[in-house]
Amino acid sequence: MNQQIASDTVVSVRPELPYVEMSGFENLSDDERAVQDAMHKFARDVMRPAGIAIDRLSAEQVIKPGSAYWEFMAAAASAGIGFDIDSGDMPPQELARLQAIVIEEFGWGDAGLSVSMLAGAFPNLVAKRSGNQELIELTTGKLGAWIATQPDRGSDGTMLYPGERHSLAPKGNKGNLVAKVSGGDIVINGQSSAWVSNGPVAQVAILSIATDYGEGFFDDEGHPHGIEIIVPLDLPGVSRGKPLEKLGKRALPQGELFFDNVKVPLRYAVSQGDSYWRGHAATWSTAGVAMGPMMTGVARGAFELALEYVHERRQGGALLADHQMVQSRLGAMARKVEMMRAVAHRATDYSSRSPAKHPYYTAAAKVTCTDLAFEVADEALQLFGGYGLSREYPMEKLFRDARAARIEDGENHVLNMKFGYLNSMLYRNGQLRS
CATH class of the missing domain: 2.40.110.10 (Butyryl-CoA Dehydrogenase, subunit A, domain 2)
Known part of the structure; x- marks a missing residue:
């Protein structure tokens, strides 16, 4: 039996598209979204262009006074952008989430500049952790x-x-x-x-x-x-x-x-x-946890570039995005970005709130995120085809940045071995047993 429907009425039996944030399948509070928007704007308008410009310089040119590197550092300082987030009365769990959100946007902007800002702030962060006022003053305002x-x-x-x-x-x-x-x-x-x-x-x-x-x-x-x-x-x-x-x-x-x-x-x-080895472990854990969200940002950036490209490039008379094999490849890349974010947030939360955090766990999260970031960047470059190899496009830079991260802050095979050793020690201590 046919049913006549008024011409101005739209009936759909299809499910609505899911809710997503700018960074993917997550739910942010209004405050978190406001911070993310601000950091993303800085990453998009200042950080990414600076990173691309600096990438083309020699190492000697980068450090010369007045270079694009120093211009970026001045812009970040002027805007109050950095890794030392003022927590105020924020609960540790909320602070950990916010830190991961901010660092992901920095990684999306430029991984090299992100590490430089983190390293630049690190002595002051450690001085504050120690409570030594003399060291706090000695490191404040110093790179x-x-x-x-x-x-x-x-x-x-x-x-x-x-x-x-x-x-x-x-x-x-x-x-x-x-x-x-x-x-x-x-x-x-x-x-x-x-x-x-x-x-x-x-x-x-x-x-x-x-x-x-x-x-x-x-x-x-x-x-x-x-x-x-x-x-x-x-x-x-x-x-x-x-x-x-x-x-x-x-x-x-x-x-x-x-x-x-x-x-x-x-x-x-x-x-x-x-107290040295415990202090060193705490320092390493604090520094290493940033690699997860940072490389999530790199992978997300590579995925977004590939997603844009396949909706522009045609093959066999159809957009690349309309080919089922490409959709499968996009799905695999998107899953990896989501997996990285989940691991990065979990590691950040654990390292922020655990009564006994450990750098070998932080290192395991680093291995997972950097390996997956490289896989995403590699596949994104492959989707670009020959254009992915050209310096006219930002894809090959993201590929190189992702590759470096698998050695940086600890070589991944060594770190993976340490996580295995840690699990063995936990088992022998009577833990990790059901």
């Missing part, structure tokens, strides 16, 4: 760096437990950048690796290095003693190498620093002696 790797001690510096050492090694690796305590001072000698973020431009740094307190560099288990100490980089004996030319994240200045009998008051230490 920072975190020096934790050396030419002969990269991932070894993240080995928190003696049991992780190779069975053939009688002792751990102290490296060549070391400190000795002498009275009320600490004397630093050696060089960092060339991968120190902000190394060529930083004014102050936090060092995580092996230390001799008077009885050698190693404890009874052959594990190195250590210290975390904040060091002004204008002290006598500090010098720098050339900025590093590298594949990705070229907007992030990286380079080595040399220390020749650099003397720093012992009161500049934020963790030392028996």
